Amino acid sequence: MHIYPWQADSAQRLLSLRAQLPHAILLHGRAGLGKYQLAQVFAKWLLCEQRGAGAAAAACGTCPSCHWFELGSHPDVHILQPGAMDDADDAGSERKKSEWISVEQVRHAIDFLQLSSHRNGLRIVLLNPAEAMNAAAANALLKTLEEPPANSLLLLVSHQPSRLLPTILSRCHQLRINLPDTAQALDWLSAQGVSDAQLCLGLAAGSPLLATTFADEEYQVRRRAFVTDLLDAAQTPVLAMAERYAKLPVADYSQLLQWLQQWMHDMQSMKLAGKVYYHQDFSEQLRNLAMRVKLSPLLKLQQRLQQARAVVAHPLNVQMVLEDILLEYTSAF
Ligand SMILES: [Zn+2]
Known part of the structure; x- marks a missing residue:
């Protein structure tokens, strides 16, 4: 798990929040920029038990916390996303999975935040994408944002923050992830072996990860x-x-x-x-x-x-x- 070259500044800004960690952080920007992956890297770093400090800060990758995180089974991390995005074992099931995040899912996540943590005192919910919450779910989340439990962090990712309730937006520390400049995006795409990098980047309107899908x-x-x-x-x-x-x-x-x-x-x-x-x-x-x-x-x-x-x-x-x-x-x- 790594950050993309165009996220270096955003990652530094996230790390600088550590000293006075907000209860809710919203990473927003166009789809195809790797916002969710950046949120995961940050969460892993926060929970790491031997994390580095300074400019090259990174999770150690070897402590029990990092190990759990990589297995996707960290007891202090809860992932809140539409059912359709789950890598569930019943992928072959006929049941159509929801594109939405339901109020039950949000309540479940809130209950999780209120438990005490297993390891270093912090519990994290990764919410992706936040605009997938229906109205009831958004309202349930709002209550928690108004009175966040101690030692909890909500990491929200959104491709369309304009679809979120203004009252949710105003309670999040917002960090915008920008498009990389064209030269950086083209370099990265070439390194991924994309031959028509320019064409694919154009089709993706400048989002490098989206561009790879057009290759x-x-x-x-x-x-x-x-x-x-x-x-x-x-x-x-x-x-x-x-x-x-x-x-x-x-x-x-x-x-x-x-x-x-x-x-x-x-x-x-x-x-x-x-x-x-x-x-x-x-x-x-x-x-x-x-x-x-x-x-x-x-x-x-x-x-x-x-x-x-x-x-x-x-x-x-x-x-x-x-x-x-x-x-x-x-x-x-
Ligand atoms: Zn670690």
Whole structure:
């Protein structure tokens, strides 16, 4: 377990909190920056029984506490996350696991914080991601934040802090994890063996860990095939295309909408600023398309896509939605 190169400053700021440890710390920033891993490294360091001090502070990795932590069975650590994220043994079970953190889970975590610790006096709850709490769960947590038990630490991770209750935010010590600069991100991706580092980083809007997921060749083949369908805009076979893509599972449909959104974003950016963010492998084609399209239908279409993505988990009629969107797309040229 290690910190990523772009987290060095954030890690130092966390370590400096040790002297007067807050009861709640929120690590927030874009997805794909390794915030949860940083939270784990910090928790492990806090609990380590022989931790180093100073600039190169690190957990020892050999004491009983570090050993338990690495096994995922530290008696003073409780992980609070949606059921769907658990590496449970019943992974093969048919039961659909929740995307949410329930009030029961939060109560369980609060009970845990109120017990006395096994080792050095501190109990830690790792909450990831905090925006997965439903309203009842968030309210239950708020009570604990208002009157935190002694020797307890809540380490919250959030990709979308704007979705958290203001009253929760105001009771956390907040630490923002920033995007690395491009050169650092590209260096790191190359060291991971990602060959199209620049393209993948663009698709991930600058988040290096997210970028590694785009390095998958099969993913790139599917993305290029979809974009190629969009290229000959005037002749895009809308009905056939909608029919074909409507047969995909919901996750893939959500992916299509995201690709479409990124495609339109790049077209707009090409039109206004002469550059693309996501589709660096299609910039010439985007330049040609951008010259043929007006801005207002482009903006309208982006709004339409945003609406479609908001209800992506419960699409009423995928084929009809796709037809509408693609017709609007072709008629924009
Ligand atoms: Zn240790």
